[in-house]
Amino acid sequence: MRIACIGAGPAGLYLAILIKLRDPNTEITIFEQNPAGVTHGWGVVFFNDMVEALRKNDPVTADKILDQSFEWVGQILDMEGSPPLRGLGGGFSIGRQQLLDILTARAAALGVKIHFEHKITDASRLPDADVIVAADGASSRLRQLKADRFETQISEGRNRYVWLGTTKIFNNFTFGFAPTKAGWIWFHAYGFSQQMSTLIAECSSDTWTGLGFDRLGRDESLACLECIFEHHLAGHRLISKANADKGLPWLTFRWVKNIKWHADNIVLVGDSAHTTHFSIGSGTQLAIQDAISLATNLQAHTDVQAALKAYETERQHALLQPCKKAHLSAQWFESIPRYIQLDPSHFFTLLLSRRSPIVPLLPPAIYCQLDRITNKTQVLRKLRSLAATLYYERQRT
Ligand SMILES: Cc1cc2nc3c(=O)[nH]c(=O)nc-3n(C[C@H](O)[C@H](O)[C@H](O)COP(=O)(O)OP(=O)(O)OC[C@H]3O[C@@H](n4cnc5c(N)ncnc54)[C@H](O)[C@@H]3O)c2cc1C
Structure with a gap:
């Protein structure tokens, strides 16, 4: 069997690893638009169920990921003006770049061909393949080309957010809230190595424009956020990967839903199939679970269409609860004025x-x-x- 996969994110790379582990004769080629070693974003959290799934499917990769992971303990609410409050829970985190480096090295070692700096904008430019995997993320080009067949539904969240790094190490998953003249702004932060943490700043669109983030350049925006979160950052800097001549890449969350996950021999995995809000920290885990299911079904069925259908049914069912929770969680953060005056x-x-x-x-x-x-x-x-x-x-x- 020959498989062409667009996108070397967690979904595409883990799928390639599993396919090669289960049948080394399968030809699988990945096309990735970025150069090797370049990606967006900072650290991602994951939990024990992902560790178990990784261990079960490829203990070698699981050990490498755990080796480079950071373990955070408990959740903290650090609301400016009140003593921090502590809650239970715990999990792991890893730099997105570290995760992709581990997966890329493992895939290459197993014989997966990976072409970096190779953007696919048209399926007709792909080599002949029995299955074409659209693992090209939330803005999937391949999905857009057949949006009517996938019955794609896209909507945007109401809040603004920006994904940043910081040298302040958050040993606990920390929700920091700060009042400003334009309303409340908050962050979700967690360490992902001994040197770095992720910090996702979020606020309503009104607060965002009220604070001038629609007009400020990258460095001015970072300085403004550092000033607002001065108490939480204790002198540490915020870091963005964006070019200095562009503004800070504030986004609204893009909800992606597809009624069908396959059309002809093209199949959607990970964020190209579905997105779940970052406030539940499970998009990577779900992308990996998609990859496990697709690899398993491609191995179990001799007929490709039967395999894709079984994969679609299995994963759409599995996504029902996480999607519901992600919507509730995102709505909660969009309703901060309803809760912020409480004790x-x-x-x-x-x-x-x-x-x-x-x-x-x-x-x-x-x-x-x-x-x-x-x-x-x-x-x-x-x-x-x-x-x-x-x-x-x-x-x-
Ligand atoms: C702010 C934020 C925080 C998050 N935090 C967490 C977290 O803590 N835990 C968690 O589990 N998840 C988290 N996520 C979600 C997680 O990042 C995604 O769900 C996950 O990366 C999806 O993996 P993927 O492989 O499907 O897509 P992606 O990781 O987006 O990978 C897609 C790849 O395809 C490539 N590509 C795109 N178009 C083309 C093209 N035309 N040709 C070739 N290549 C192409 C891209 O360059 C990219 O490498 C977060 C997301 C956000 C936005």
Whole structure:
């Protein structure tokens, strides 16, 4: 079998590794637009389930990734003007570049041909292949060419965000919030090596224009963010990979959904098939799980169309919950004015519960009261009494 894959991100590279491990005779060629060793973004988090999946499918790669990973412990809310609050949890993180370097070296060692600086804009420019894999990310060119067949749906989030690096090491997953004259701005930060952390700054579009980020150059924007987050950064700098002559690459989150994940012999994997908001930190893991499923189904079925259909069914089902959680989490951050005036401990409770469908439905104070109750019978009793209170209040007004 011959496979052509567009994109040397986590999805394309891990797929190539698995295909070669399972059948060394399969020819697989990757075309990547960037030069080797160049990518966007900083560190990404991942959790135990990804470690297990990596170990099960390729222990060699799993060990290398874990060797270069950073382990962060717990979550912190650091709201300017209040003492930091600590929550449970933990996970790993790794520089996106380190991750891609590990995957690239492993794929090349297994015989995958990788052509860097080779942008594919038209499927007719690809060599003959039984399967063409569109692993070219959220703005997939290959997907756009057949958008009607994939029934692609794109929408944009309301907030602005920018993905930055910093030399300040966040040993805990930290949510930092700071008030400004134009509204609240916050960040999601975590270490990904002993030298560097990721810091994603986020705010509403009104705050973004109010602070002048639509007009400021890269260095002025970084200086402005360093000043706003001075208390959190403790003198450390913020770093962007963007060219100095361009502004800071603030984006709105791009939601990608496809009703169909394959058309003829083209199949979507990773972000070209689906995106999940960065605030749930699982896009890389989901891209890798797509690769595992596609490799498994291509091996299990002799008929390519049957393999692609089985892959599509399996992964669309698996994506239902993560996509729901990602939307709830993104909406929570888009509704900060609803929560920001609460007592910080209540605010933190809601931040940690942001993936719950109940959070947007209940008044925040009531959700916090319910959250404190551990006994289920008590919860039901409390819910009944709250429902009755709400009913009588409505009757009165
Ligand atoms: C701010 C932010 C933070 C994130 N944090 C996390 C996190 O903590 N944890 C996590 O799991 N996920 C995180 N993600 C999501 C994660 O980065 C993506 O889900 C993941 O990279 C998807 O992998 P992929 O291989 O599908 O696509 P990508 O990583 O986007 O790779 C696509 C590749 O295709 C190449 N390409 C594109 N077009 C062409 C073309 N026409 N020809 C040739 N090559 C092409 C690109 O150069 C790129 O190398 C984050 C995303 C963002 C935006």
